[in-house]
Amino acid sequence: MKKLLLAASALTLCASAALAQDVVRMGTEGAYPPYNYIDDNGQVAGFERELGDELCARAELTCEWVTNDWDSIIPNLLSGNYDTIMAGMNITEERAKTIDFTENYTPPAASKYLALDETTDLKGAMVAAQVNTLQSEYVASAGQTLMEFATLDDSVAAVRNGEADAVFADYDALKPFAEQGDLHWVGKDVQLGDGVGMGLRKSDTALKAKFNTAIESMKKDGTLNELIVKYFGDDAQTY
Incomplete structure (x- = not known):
């Protein structure tokens, strides 16, 4: 019984780990423009950088950006090297077996x-x-x-x-x-896919809820559509 209680406590701690930190680490590739890329100053830039910063502001979270090679971007999320993936990642049933997703922030394209x-x-x-x-x-x-x-x-x-x-x-x-x-x-x-969304560990339910609320607010007030058109052009699919 003691082992079961300890295991339950550990799961609870994991579920709130990202929100308990002073900083939420936003993982991206930095090599997939216009979604994300590294600018001349060596900083993460692009659609997802601008969107992610706005989502963090609306969710009242302090965020920092971390880059990671695409082929190991999910394993390193699960290992705790960062707390989210914002890297032009399409939402799929197969990926959803391993990680969780927010609602999409671009329509299926x-x-x-x-x-x-x-x-x-x-x-x-x-x-x-x-x-x-x-x-x-x-x-x-x-x-x-x-x-x-x-x-x-x-x-x-x-x-x-x-x-x-x-x-x-x-x-x-x-x-x-x-x-x-x-x-x-x-x-x-x-x-292909169900649109691009933010990937998170399945245990980070509170963090997912915060980002979903922020994404929904940007859809509702039209600012998400404005960002999509800014980076992808007037012919881009919007909400």
């Missing part, structure tokens, strides 16, 4: 292909995608040959240097590359 040649045939093509993403999972199941890379930049570079026939990623993330003029949209849009 299309994923698309970019290629050097607009006549590229995607059937059986060599397609580059960032590792451990919805897009890499899709390519592997779509009859294409998958090439995985650590970052989106590396995935796009593989197309430009001829290693891959096309790159597959979120439309919003690929759009800046398409605007450079040397790459072309090919194939059909593919709808």
Whole structure:
């Protein structure tokens, strides 16, 4: 019985750990513009930085930003290296088995292909995608040959240097590359995921509730839509 009581107490402490800290650590990749990137001053910037700072202000939380490689971003959340993930992460049933999510702060968006040649045939093509993403999972199941890379930049570079026939990623993330003029949209849009949300440990229920309230308030007063348009353009999907 004593062991059971101790275990219950430990769970209670874990559930309130993030809120008990003086600072909530916001984990991001810093390599997925316009969602998140490192600016010329070496600071985290982008849509999620501006959004996250506003959410922390509305939730009356003191927050700091931590960067982590994408391929270990969930394990390091679970290990306690930071308290949230804000890194362009789509909400999926598979990820929700391991971590919890706030409600989404971007609507579900299309994923698309970019290629050097607009006549590229995607059937059986060599397609580059960032590792451990919805897009890499899709390519592997779509009859294409998958090439995985650590970052989106590396995935796009593989197309430009001829290693891959096309790159597959979120439309919003690929759009800046398409605007450079040397790459072309090919194939059909593919709808994946349930929108982008903030990832948290399942034990941090109070922290999740605070961020959900803040996200809902930004949806209600229109400021979230303003941020989406600011970073993703007038044609971006909004609430």
